[in-house]
Amino acid sequence: MSGAKLDRREVVRALLERRGDLLVVAGLGSSAWDCTAAGDHPLTFPLWGAMGSACTIGLGLALAQPRRRVLVVTGDGEMLMGLGSLATVAAQRPGNLAIVVLDNERYGETGMQRTHTAYGTDLAAVALACGFGKAEIVRGTAQLAGVRSGIHRGKGPLFYQVKIGSDPVPLVLPPRDGALLKHRFRAALLGSKAAEA
C-alpha cells in the first residue's frame, strides 16, 4: 500500500532543492530529519521539541521578514498538537508563509501510532475553514511543481497536506544544540546585526 504513496524524503528534497533565499522551520521528528537529509542549512531551523510550535515560529519569522519567503515543514502529529495555530496564522494573513504538512497518518517517532488524520481529520479542510486562501491535499509527484511554485511565489498563507508513505527512512539528524541553531540562523539572515539584541 505505502509503495503507492509519496516518499517523504523525495518530497522534501524536491521542495528544498534550489531553495534560493527561502527561510525554513522544520517541525520536530521526522520532518526535521527529512529537511536535514535534503541538506543541513543555516536558514533551516529544525525543532527538537516544543511540539506544536512550528507554525507559530514560522508566523513570527514571516511577520519579522515580510520580504522573504517562509516555509514550515512539519508532520501531521506536530500540526495536530498546534491546530489552533492555523487560526492564528490565518488571522494575520501572512502573504509570505507556506505550511507543508507531511502526513503519514502516524506518530513516527513513538511507535507509529495512528494520528487523527488516520481517523479522518482533514487538515486541509481545517486550514481552509480557519481562513487560509488555499489549502490542498497533495498525493502525487505531478503536484509538487505547483507546491514549489506556491512556496516561492504564491499569495500566502498557503497550506499543503502531502500524503506520504510510512516506510522507515534512515535517521539524518541536524545539530541538537538549540543555541547553535538559533545563532547560525540569525547570522545567516541578519549578518552583523545578529550580534545586536
Next chain:
Amino acid sequence: MRRKTGTSPGTAADWPGAIHRALKSHRVSQVSYVPDAGHKRLIELCHADKSMKTVPLTTEEEGIGLAAGAWLGGERAALLMQSSGVGNCGNALTLASNCGFPLLMIVTMRGEWGEFNPWQIPMGQATPDALRLGGVRTLRLARAEDALETTVAAAKLAFEGYGAVAVLIAQRLIGTKSFGETP
C-alpha cells in the same frame, strides 16, 4: 484613601499606557495575546500602534513560538496573558531554555486578591512557582506608578540578558473582577 482609579489615559494610574511605552522604547514590534480584562487597554493600545504587529492567539504557548520566530527574524516580541494561561506554556518554554530565545511575558494575576471565582485560584496561586520551574524569571508589578520601570527592567532582562522573564501584575492593582457584585 486611594480609590480604584481606572486606567484613563495620561494619569499616573494609566499603567497599561506605561507598559505600552516601555515596550515601544525597547523596540518590541510583535505583541501577541490571549485576552484578559486586565489587559484590555494595553491590547487596544497595541492594536492601535502601527509600529506593532498585534497577534491574537488561540492559546498562550503559541506566543512563545511566535516570539522565537520573531527573534529568528530580527524582531522583538512580547506576550500578554492572564495567569490561568501560564499553565498552557510549559513545554514550549524549552525554546527559551535550550535556544536562549528572549521571552517577555506580561501576566495579569487572578486567584490571589479577592478572587470571586474559585476555579481561578489553583493556577493563580501556582503561577510564580510554575514560571520559576519553567526557567522564567519573575518581576512583580504591584503599584501603577512602577509599571514603566518594571516593564523596562523586564525587557532588559529578556532582550539584553537573553532570558525568559514574566512581569506579574498584581490582581489588587488590576481590580478584582466581581461580575457586578459589590466588593
